[in-house]
Amino acid sequence: MMAHKENSAIFLRGDDVRQFLRGRNKIAEAWVARNYERLGLDGPIHASTVSKALNGYTVAQIVVDAMDKLYDEIRCDPWKWCKPPQDIDDLCEYASARWWHETLDPPVSKSRFDRIKQQPLTGSDREVVQTRFDAWRDKLKAACDQYVKDAELVRAFEADDDPEYQYWKRREDGSLSEFGTIPGREWKLGKEADGSTSFKRRVGNAGLLGRSQEEIGMAWALTDVDMTLPIVDEARLSYSQPEPVPNPPHFSTPVEPWNGQEFDSYETSIFRIEGKVHGDPEIKLDVRNEVRYYWVGDRYDVYDVKPHTMVAETDGFRRLSDWREPTDAECELIETRMYREYETLDEFMATADAWKQRLLGSIFENAGMMGRVTLKEKYPDGNYMPEVEARFEHRLKLAHERDAMARDEQEEIARRRMKFWKGLRRKRV
Structure with missing residues (x-):
């Protein structure tokens, strides 16, 4: 993926993500591969590009945007991204035996621990490693849970500090009819072209409304903390819990429907x-x-x-x-957005009798305006049907010739109508 220099940037949280994923860039690569469409990418990002992004090198802005979204998803549920197995027989599916020996520091020789994938631990060795692993796993889960709580408080504070709104404008439209004036009311969502609105209502994150004073104070304090992701091998937060700010002058408005459900x-x-x-x-x-x-x-x-x-x-x-x-x-x-130009042979035949009657009526009308000599020359026996049949045969020949085009046209119309109806907005369940 090539990019102009002015469209390039650095992913500022690369060290944090790389540390949290324990250097396993393939996790980030796989996530992008699954989600590239909603990220606005043409396809999965090459492994070398992911590596450059996580190591602080300049990459295309769209790659940085993708990494930012990855970081946001990790922050919302870090346990999902670092959850280890429960059975120590599966440890090597999560990390190397060396990593686990350094992390758990078990009273088992390193040479023996290096063979746990081929020779699972047994007896007292297994019992002590399982105990240490369970304690480490519980600590990591607690750190992730605390991180989520702290991050939610920070996001709530940020939502109160810079609220999100929906903007509404009401248009009145009176239409005259045989029944009198019919009032119409259009609630338009969004600002007008000139930026004008009737009113706005807060939406999105509900902020700190309804939170305890201690939670509000903690939210204020956490905004001054660099909340990097939990340190996985040490199973702890990367930051210390601050003291809550006492009685901050906080203001929040509710997020609620203003016109019913x-x-x-x-x-x-x-x-x-x-x-x-x-x-x-x-x-x-x-x-x-x-x-x-x-x-x-x-x-x-x-x-x-x-x-x-x-x-x-x-x-x-x-x-x-x-x-x-x-x-x-x-x-x-x-x-x-398409005019119909042709009719199928079946459609033509379905209206053939009516078409003949209209033509015959037209000939009678024109005959009435002809002089006697002209009328006798044109219709010596007074029979107009041969002309009707001749014209009909000409139209029938054209209908045969255009039948395939008519069917192709109808297929295109059907596809366009299907696309139109498929594009309508539907209620989310």
């Missing part, structure tokens, strides 16, 4: 397509989509209830007509 609204968008087939005009529509907002514990999320329930003509700046239900053709255009 769920509420309905709609979103409007402008649909535009240029007419390129059969002289169709350019189409511009305001499109109304029904949506529902719902509380997911720390914010409102939204899902689509029904798309394009109403449309109205627009010039792109103001609405030119009242809201109305879209036609089937408009629904198809909105979902596919």
Whole structure:
């Protein structure tokens, strides 16, 4: 992965992660390989690049971003990343026999311990090593648990110090119809283009609201501590627990739904397509989509209830007509952005009789405007059906020729409609 110098950076927590993973860079490599898509990468990162990042060398910014996300995941649950086995027969799957001998310092000779993978310990040797291992494992678990508690306090303090908000703006839309004025209310999530909002409500981390005074004081104190990850071989925190700050002037606001657990609204968008087939005009529509907002514990999320329930003509700046239900053709255009150009042979045959009757009616109408001489020359026996059948045969020939194109066109339309509906937002369970 190449990068320009100005798009390069250094992963500042490389030493911390490398120490915590006990130098096993393959753990970081495997995590990136499993998650590269959500990290915005084209594929897994080469082992040498991971090594450079963890050793403090300059790498592409996107690699640093990936390592930052890895670090955040480790911080949220360090025990998941350093959890050792429970049976001492499995120790060498976690680290080398040498590492374990140095870590546990058992009263067993190093030469004997080096052979535990091929010759498991027995008797008193096994008992004493298991006892030391259990004590070490319990200490490591306690250190990880304490780290999580401390990190949660720090994140809560940071959330109160720089809260996250959702911004809301309400739009009123009155539409005239035969029933009178129909009020519409659109709750729009997000700031307007000019940055204006109606109001904001806090979301995300609930901060320290409801915490005890001691926890709040500890959170204040921990913000001054460099909380590197637990030291695995020593099974302890890398920092000392500070004394809580006494009675800090802390302020926090609640994170809670302001409009119930769920509420309905709609979103409007402008649909535009240029007419390129059969002289169709350019189409511009305001499109109304029904949506529902719902509380997911720390914010409102939204899902689509029904798309394009109403449309109205627009010039792109103001609405030119009242809201109305879209036609089937408009629904198809909105979902596919594609005009239908052909009809299949089956569709043609299904309307053949009606087409003949319309043509016959047109011939009668035109015949009525012809002079007697012209009419007799054109239809000497007064029978118009040969012309109808001739024109029909011509259209039938075209329908045969275009049947394959029509079917290809319908397949493309079907795929586009499927993609449109697949792209709708759904409620998270």
